[in-house]
Amino acid sequence: MKKRIAIFASGSGSNAQKIMEHFKYSEEAEVSLVLSNNPDAYVLQRADNFEIPSHVFDRQEFYQTNEIVDLLKRLNIDLVVLAGFLWLIPENLLQGFPNKIINIHPSLLPKHGGKGMYGDRVHKAVLAAGDDEHGITIHFVNENFDEGEVIYQGRFRVEKGDSLELLKFNGQQLEHLHYPKVIENLIKKI
Numbered sequence: 001m002k003k004r005i006a007i008f009a010s011g012s013g014s015n016a017q018k019i020m021e022h023f024k025y026s027e028e029a030e031v032s033l034v035l036s037n038n039p040d041a042y043v044l045q046r047a048d049n050f051e052i053p054s055h056v057f058d059r060q061e062f063y064q065t066n067e068i069v070d071l072l073k074r075l076n077i078d079l080v081v082l083a084g085f086l087w088l089i090p091e092n093l094l095q096g097f098p099n100k101i102i103n104i105h106p107s108l109l110p111k112h113g114g115k116g117m118y119g120d121r122v123h124k125a126v127l128a129a130g131d132d133e134h135g136i137t138i139h140f141v142n143e144n145f146d147e148g149e150v151i152y153q154g155r156f157r158v159e160k161g162d163s164l165e166l167l168k169f170n171g172q173q174l175e176h177l178h179y180p181k182v183i184e185n186l187i188k189k190i
Helices: 014-023 042-049 059-064 067-074 091-096 120-129 164-189
Strands: 003-008 029-036 054-056 079-082 101-105 133-140 150-157
Touching: 003 014, 003 164, 014 029, 014 042, 014 164, 029 042, 029 067, 029 164, 042 054, 059 067, 067 091, 079 164, 101 164, 120 164, 133 164, 150 164
Parallel strands: 003 029, 003 079, 029 054, 079 101
Antiparallel strands: 101 133, 133 150
8 A cells, every 4th residue: 555645835836746756656655645725825726736625724623623633534645745835844844744744944054044044144144143054954843943863964065156046956856855765765664
């Protein structure tokens, strides 16, 4: 039986798209559900394009009820993947899926992580710090932002004069290349 993946995303969903593409014809796993806290998120259109069901929720449903955990359990979800999801994961979800929730962060954690560090904010911090390398981190999720056990890090050099756009582009290339493969490797161990 195929393993089942749920993706949480808050925005455009380019990583979610790459994951959906990667598993579209997989014998081992499928993306079974896309969830978002943003009813206008483009990731919902991407899910629809792949004929993958989606669910939009609000803060109350996410933090004050067990509805999300119950939904994931009903669908026999094996792995929860955060792909540009900006809310802290609540305790009931962490307990319901121990060591089965992963996230991707656009820096080499522990550098430039934590609450409020996402998207361009991370790349601007790298430039401001004068870092000579940058990259991505894929990690397990725990009760704190960006502090879970690291699964994979991908790196690239930062040269003097590199722009915000170049850092963003290079990081996204690494994300799109490695996130689906890391998910596939994890799925094989479940």
